[in-house]
Amino acid sequence: MSTVGETVGADRSREAGARTRRQAPERRRAAAADPGMTVARASRALGVTVGGIDLSRHFSDAEIATLRDAFNTHGLLLFRDQDVSPEAHVAFSKRFGELEHHVLNDALLDGLPEIYILSNLKKDGKRVGRAGAGHYWHSDLSYMAEPSLGSLLRAIEVPEVGGDTMFANLALAYDALSAPMKSFLEGLEAEHHFAKVQSRVVSLGLNKPLTPEQLAKTPPVVHPLVRVHPETGRKSLFLSPGFTTGVVGMTPEESAALLDFLADHASGPRFVYRHQWKPNDVVFWDNRTLMHYALDDYDYDEDRRHMHRTTIRGEGAA
Numbered sequence: 001m002s003t004v005g006e007t008v009g010a011d012r013s014r015e016a017g018a019r020t021r022r023q024a025p026e027r028r029r030a031a032a033a034d035p036g037m038t039v040a041r042a043s044r045a046l047g048v049t050v051g052g053i054d055l056s057r058h059f060s061d062a063e064i065a066t067l068r069d070a071f072n073t074h075g076l077l078l079f080r081d082q083d084v085s086p087e088a089h090v091a092f093s094k095r096f097g098e099l100e101h102h103v104l105n106d107a108l109l110d111g112l113p114e115i116y117i118l119s120n121l122k123k124d125g126k127r128v129g130r131a132g133a134g135h136y137w138h139s140d141l142s143y144m145a146e147p148s149l150g151s152l153l154r155a156i157e158v159p160e161v162g163g164d165t166m167f168a169n170l171a172l173a174y175d176a177l178s179a180p181m182k183s184f185l186e187g188l189e190a191e192h193h194f195a196k197v198q199s200r201v202v203s204l205g206l207n208k209p210l211t212p213e214q215l216a217k218t219p220p221v222v223h224p225l226v227r228v229h230p231e232t233g234r235k236s237l238f239l240s241p242g243f244t245t246g247v248v249g250m251t252p253e254e255s256a257a258l259l260d261f262l263a264d265h266a267s268g269p270r271f272v273y274r275h276q277w278k279p280n281d282v283v284f285w286d287n288r289t290l291m292h293y294a295l296d297d298y299d300y301d302e303d304r305r306h307m308h309r310t311t312i313r314g315e316g317a318a
């Protein structure tokens with residue numbers, strides 16, 4: 001059976017790329033259960049736009065398997081024009097796994113704690129969600145023993161310009177390393193700690209400090225620097241600079257030099273897709289193979305940026 005993933009082809013071989021180009025049409029019809037579903041590459045580095053789909057409808061298991069295959073292959077699915085309710089957002093997300101209730105419990109939607117609100121809006125002088133989230137390269141929940149599988153972020157209000165999100169393909173970045181560097185990294189581990197980002201967002205006045213309960217739920221954890229995707233078997237760097245505090249066993253200087261090199265390498269333009277949000281975009285990305293960065297180039301007081309996220313639970317990184 002052919003799937004969305006196979007239809008658009010992975011970009012792993014020159015031959016596959018040539019075949020894709022020869023097929024030419026911008027929007028190929030996916031051989032999915034939904035005959036109207038289309039897919040188109042979002043960038044060379046990663047991502048596909050999936051069209052002709054309404055996320056609030058019911059999906060068969062075969063359709064979900066098709067989408068999951070495309071997700072695993074391309075790392076990111078973009079669905080435009082999804083004017084869906086928070087309940088439908090949660091229901092669709094649940095088809096891909098169990099959902100997290102984010103540790104920042106005052107940023108969760110009332111009555112629907114699977115929705116984490118990212119927003120600079122205020123109601124009655126009080127922030128309605130988490131402001132200033134993700135303004136650094138990171139992989140969601142890398143500071144947990146079981147980091148997230150993927151996140152589904154829905155834009156509700158976005159600035160006219162600014163507030164894009166960048167995504168970097170850490171499997172491509174790994175592939176591009178030399179053989180000696182790959183073997184050097186094998187077996188190395190890094191420590192991740194949520195508290196690392198707190199000082200910055202708190203000093204900017206964007207958020208309250210973590211409570212003792214929130215700190216207790218997020219002790220430092222250790223993950224490999226190179227991880228294997230549990231579904232594709234593909235190797236990736238596991239980088240999350242916003243949350244990573246050091247490489248286990250290295251001096252702070254060695255650790256900083258190595259982590260800075262890897263972060264610079266992996267965030268190079270050829271590995272990156274930069275998403276310019278439109279209202280009702282839903283972006284579903286794979287935290288097991290991408291890192292992302294929310295640009296803070298908009299005006300926190302003048303611009304309105306309001307988003308809902310669901311976060312799919314993952315397993316320990318291996």
Ligand SMILES: O=C(O)CCC(=O)C(=O)O
Binds near residue numbers: 134151164292293309
């Ligand atoms: O606001 C964004 O674009 C992304 C923020 C973020 O890092 C996330 O939702 O995981």
Ligand SMILES: [Fe+2]
Binds near residue numbers: 134138139140292
């Ligand atoms: Fe994030």
